[in-house]
Amino acid sequence: MSKVLMKGNEAIGEAAIKAGCRYFFGYPITPQSELPEYLSWRLPEVGGVFLQAESEVAAINMVYGAAATGVRVMTSSSSPGISLKQEGISYLAGAELPCLIINIMRGGPGLGGIQPSQSDYFQATKGGGHGDYRLIVLAPASVQEIADLVKKGFDLADHYRMPALLLGDGMLGQMMEPVDFGTETSGDKFDHAWATTGKQGREHTNIINSLYLKPEELEAHNRRLEKKYLEIMKQETMAEQYLTEDAEVVIAAYGMTARITKAAVDMARREGIKAGVFRPITLWPFPQRELNEATQKAQVVLTVEMSLGQMVEDVQLALKGRLPVEFYGRVGGMVPTAEEVLNEVKKIVKRYQEAM
Amino acid sequence: MAVVFERPKSLKETKFHYCPGCHHGIIHRLVAEVIDELKLQEKTIAILPVGCAVLGYEYFDVDCIEAAHGRAPAVATGVKRCRPETFVFTYQGDGDLASIGTAEIIHAAARGENISVIYVNNAIYGMTGGQMAPTTLLGQKTTTSPQGRKAELTGYPLRVCEMLATLQGVTYLERTSVHDPKHVRKTKKAIKEAFQVQLAGKGFALVEVLSACPTNWRMSPERALDFVKNQMINYYPLGVFKSLEEVE
Ligand SMILES: Cc1ncc(C[n+]2csc(CCOP(=O)(O)OP(=O)(O)O)c2C)c(N)n1
Ligand code: SF4
Numbered sequence: 298m299s300k301v302l303m304k305g306n307e308a309i310g311e312a313a314i315k316a317g318c319r320y321f322f323g324y325p326i327t328p329q330s331e332l333p334e335y336l337s338w339r340l341p342e343v344g345g346v347f348l349q350a351e352s353e354v355a356a357i358n359m360v361y362g363a364a365a366t367g368v369r370v371m372t373s374s375s376s377p378g379i380s381l382k383q384e385g386i387s388y389l390a391g392a393e394l395p396c397l398i399i400n401i402m403r404g405g406p407g408l409g410g411i412q413p414s415q416s417d418y419f420q421a422t423k424g425g426g427h428g429d430y431r432l433i434v435l436a437p438a439s440v441q442e443i444a445d446l447v448k449k450g451f452d453l454a455d456h457y458r459m460p461a462l463l464l465g466d467g468m469l470g471q472m473m474e475p476v477d478f479g480t481e482t483s484g485d486k487f488d489h490a491w492a493t494t495g496k497q498g499r500e501h502t503n504i505i506n507s508l509y510l511k512p513e514e515l516e517a518h519n520r521r522l523e524k525k526y527l528e529i530m531k532q533e534t535m536a537e538q539y540l541t542e543d544a545e546v547v548i549a550a551y552g553m554t555a556r557i558t559k560a561a562v563d564m565a566r567r568e569g570i571k572a573g574v575f576r577p578i579t580l581w582p583f584p585q586r587e588l589n590e591a592t593q594k595a596q597v598v599l600t601v602e603m604s605l606g607q608m609v610e611d612v613q614l615a616l617k618g619r620l621p622v623e624f625y626g627r628v629g630g631m632v633p634t635a636e637e638v639l640n641e642v643k644k645i646v647k648r649y650q651e652a653m
Numbered sequence: 654m655a656v657v658f659e660r661p662k663s664l665k666e667t668k669f670h671y672c673p674g675c676h677h678g679i680i681h682r683l684v685a686e687v688i689d690e691l692k693l694q695e696k697t698i699a700i701l702p703v704g705c706a707v708l709g710y711e712y713f714d715v716d717c718i719e720a721a722h723g724r725a726p727a728v729a730t731g732v733k734r735c736r737p738e739t740f741v742f743t744y745q746g747d748g749d750l751a752s753i754g755t756a757e758i759i760h761a762a763a764r765g766e767n768i769s770v771i772y773v774n775n776a777i778y779g780m781t782g783g784q785m786a787p788t789t790l791l792g793q794k795t796t797t798s799p800q801g802r803k804a805e806l807t808g809y810p811l812r813v814c815e816m817l818a819t820l821q822g823v824t825y826l827e828r829t830s831v832h833d834p835k836h837v838r839k840t841k842k843a844i845k846e847a848f849q850v851q852l853a854g855k856g857f858a859l860v861e862v863l864s865a866c867p868t869n870w871r872m873s874p875e876r877a878l879d880f881v882k883n884q885m886i887n888y889y890p891l892g893v894f895k896s897l898e899e900v901e
Pocket of ligand 2: 671674675677705779868869
């Protein structure tokens with residue numbers, strides 16, 4: 298297939314269709330509205346259903362119902378709307394239902410603003426809703442990667458029977474880049490014997506549920522989920538490394554911020570500073586092993602985020618004190634520039650000069 | 654020997670956990686009988702609430718989904734939109750439907766979703782031990798209105814049928830009761846009517862069933878029947894609020 302020029306938000310919609318998703322439930326919110334707008338005409342074109350729900354609470358519960366019947370289904374929102382979806386996300390995790398959730402983040406807390414932000418990292422990777430559960434969290438950094446990760450997200454969700462979340466920011470959603478959607482796929486290859494479709498001659502009833510009143514049974518259920526999560530942590534981590542082989546300063550950043558830091562690294566290299574970028578593509582599971590590999594030559598790791606410091610905690614956990622971890626963040630919709638990041642790198646180099 | 658009364662096929666052989674004199678059991682049975690009579694068992698998906706009927710999936714011999722508190726109409730919407738060939742009903746209490754789930758029920762109704770809703774109104778929160786519901790009658794004592802519900806503090810009980818009757822998307826609405834055999838039969842008829850609306854693809858139907866909660870009303874089952882008959886029906890009049898003929 299050839300490349301087409303597309304906006305990030307619309308590419309999410311087209312990629313979902315190419316992945317065999319025919320059902321979307323959502324509620325409008327900036328900066329992701331181009332996605333539901335796109336799907337509102339595109340889904341009917343391919344025999345699918347687009348429905349604007351009365352709220353994000355309703356939308357995620359429509360997703361819960363749709364997913365229970367074994368179809369590929371998606372919802373999207375931005376930060377305040379994702380907060381409202383947390384109850385439903387916890388139920389999806391508890392009932393082991395696959396779906397893809399999109400969060401095109403904006404600044405918070407509260408109503409916050411509508412400009413790009415990465416301040417929902419904790420919410421995405423550490424829970425958000427109640428209970429011991431995990432989401433597979435994917436963080437694309439280009440429109441092409443959106444297309445690839447939407448497909449991947451649906452596959453992982455179906456394979457592990459759990460919700461996956463694509464975490465982007467307003468910049469990624471709005472920007473236009475060429476994209477190749479590749480071959481069309483679907484969820485058909487996955488087992489859906491568990492789905493509630495009506496008994497249709499089956500002896501037993503299929504039940505979608507997250508209630509276990511006996512503590513022994515709920516513990517067993519939690520243990521089953523844990524086993525799945527441990528397997529994912531072992532099998533599914535993804536990361537990109539940019540000039541890290543000899544890097545003495547490794548910048549850890551994800552999504553659009555990682556692209557900015559790459560530009561900063563190019564500038565640093567021209568000035569003779571051995572810098573590199575480590576970009577987690579899966580935020581959960583966090584690529585711990587890969588980060589340690591990428592920092593073999595490093596003296597210090599600088600985490601850059603559009604937040605007050607959220608992923609930095611996972612960076613520290615992964616390095617287990619092996620290296621000092623510095624942090625630089627912009628918030629509220631302010632986007633760090635490559636020059637700013639370069640400045641930070643230089644300051645850090647000065648501070649750690651002896652070691653280097 | 655001829656069998657004159659037996660378990661409906663659409664009920665599993667599991668004993669109900671409901672309290673003595675609770676009406677959930679009767680209403681379950683009526684729903685199952687109608688599913689049998691309309692031959693829907695193989696294509697039915699039941700959406701259960703959070704409330705005393707939460708374990709409905711252990712009783713109904715059909716595919717079941719346990720929804721979050723109040724969200725059953727949204728879950729049902731998701732199911733029905735993806736699988737229009739299935740038969741989808743929600744079973745919800747008054748806390749579930751008329752308090753935490755008001756947005757979901759109103760918008761499912763306004764959209765004219767082709768689903769059926771069994772709304773069990775017992776004027777109290779049964780499962781959590783008898784707190785005030787939005788449907789609790791004025792003066793009615795609950796664990797969170799120990800002096801009796803006062804309008805100055807908590808306003809007035811919500812009449813769901815009357816409210817939904819204003820919505821164009823709604824096709825069928827009836828309020829019934831199961832406090833005596835005559836009304837049990839009427840309730841079954843109403844449920845059948847509602848289910849047939851969905852089968853004909855005619856949109857949203859809801860049957861509100863006034864129901865006793867002797868345990869949390871702190872009454873004997875017998876006195877609870879009197880409360881339904883003399884107090885509840887007074888405030889929640891029985892009848893058809895909207896029917897297919899009216900809509901057409
Ligand atoms: C989000 C949430 N809030 C509160 C509860 C606690 N809760 C469980 S059942 C219930 C009320 C049930 O009352 P009703 O819907 O009238 O059903 P009944 O038990 O009377 O049949 C409440 C408040 C919950 N499970 N989830
Ligand atoms: S608490 Fe009330 S509603 Fe619940 S089972 Fe007992 S009588 Fe029925």
